[in-house]
Amino acid sequence: MTAPGNADSNDRLDAVREYWNNHVHDWKVARSPAGTPEFFEEIEAYRFEKLHYLPLRVDFNGYADERILDVGCGVGNDLARFAKGGANVVGIDLAEHSIDLARANFEQRGLAGHFEVMNGESMSFEDDAFDLVYCHTVLHFTANPSAMVKEIRRVLKPGGTAILMTVNRHSWLNVTQRLMKIEIDHLDAPIFDQYTYAQFQSLLEPFAKVKIVCERFPVPTKVHKGWKARLYNDLFVGPFNRLPHSWVERSGHHFLAFAEK
Numbered sequence: 001m002t003a004p005g006n007a008d009s010n011d012r013l014d015a016v017r018e019y020w021n022n023h024v025h026d027w028k029v030a031r032s033p034a035g036t037p038e039f040f041e042e043i044e045a046y047r048f049e050k051l052h053y054l055p056l057r058v059d060f061n062g063y064a065d066e067r068i069l070d071v072g073c074g075v076g077n078d079l080a081r082f083a084k085g086g087a088n089v090v091g092i093d094l095a096e097h098s099i100d101l102a103r104a105n106f107e108q109r110g111l112a113g114h115f116e117v118m119n120g121e122s123m124s125f126e127d128d129a130f131d132l133v134y135c136h137t138v139l140h141f142t143a144n145p146s147a148m149v150k151e152i153r154r155v156l157k158p159g160g161t162a163i164l165m166t167v168n169r170h171s172w173l174n175v176t177q178r179l180m181k182i183e184i185d186h187l188d189a190p191i192f193d194q195y196t197y198a199q200f201q202s203l204l205e206p207f208a209k210v211k212i213v214c215e216r217f218p219v220p221t222k223v224h225k226g227w228k229a230r231l232y233n234d235l236f237v238g239p240f241n242r243l244p245h246s247w248v249e250r251s252g253h254h255f256l257a258f259a260e261k
């Protein structure tokens with residue numbers, strides 16, 4: 001299953017695959033049985049409430065007839081938005097469970113898409129195959145992010161764009177998590193690297209032009225309960241979001257890069 005490489009990196013990828021086969025992203029917010037239409041709707045509603053910046057930053061309807069690849073597509077909800085906008089979409093993921101769910105998601109929505117279990121660090125696609133490569137919440141979880149970035153650039157057409165997200169090491173969420181000792185998702189993943197702005201810039205060096213924005217500011221939590229959650233929801237979220245944006249801009253929990261080949 002794993003592409004040729006050294007034994008250590010193959011072991012690391014096997015651990016990543018095993019973890020994500022058992023921890024499908026945002027799974028725990030769904031109340032409905034896995035794989036049902038309601039299950040995908042619940043995960044999508046949660047995601048786009050938490051990441052309300054996504055449709056503002058990413059023009060999901062702007063790629064009609066273009067070829068889009070989603071690396072580490074999970075259950076395929078973002079890719080479904082591109083597909084609804086008329087794009088020809090391909091989703092890959094290291095975890096078979098995600099790919100099975102992504103296929104079911106598309107089938108139930110009546111959308112066309114091609115899905116494969118594949119390692120984003122070593123893809124079987126030809127050079128210059130896609131107009132857009134999308135990769136959200138994946139780079140910090142993979143064994144060799146630099147190999148993934150090089151592969152993404154390779155499969156992108158000249159002049160094409162990659163939209164790449166990772167986690168900001170110095171974010172408001174990390175500070176809150178340390179101060180309040182709250183759980184954040186996937187801290188138990190075998191690999192969870194977080195980046196400074198400069199480290200992310202240097203990871204993206206293979207690209208000709210890169211713009212990085214900081215996003216993901218506080219929204220009320222739905223997954224935590226008890227007094228900490230009440231304190232956070234009632235006394236933190238509102239006042240934080242009323243601070244001048246220029247004061248907190250660089251503390252966004254997500255770095256979102258638009259990188260041109």
Ligand SMILES: C[S@@+](CC[C@H](N)C(=O)[O-])C[C@H]1O[C@@H](n2cnc3c(N)ncnc32)[C@H](O)[C@@H]1O
Pocket residue numbers: 016017020021025071072073074075092093094095098118119120121135136137138141142143
């Ligand atoms: C946090 S989930 C994100 C899923 C989806 N992109 C989203 O934003 O909801 C991380 C996903 O990346 C996948 N992944 C991690 N390393 C990968 C790799 N080397 N190649 C392909 N997929 C990978 C995992 O299997 C998992 O489904």
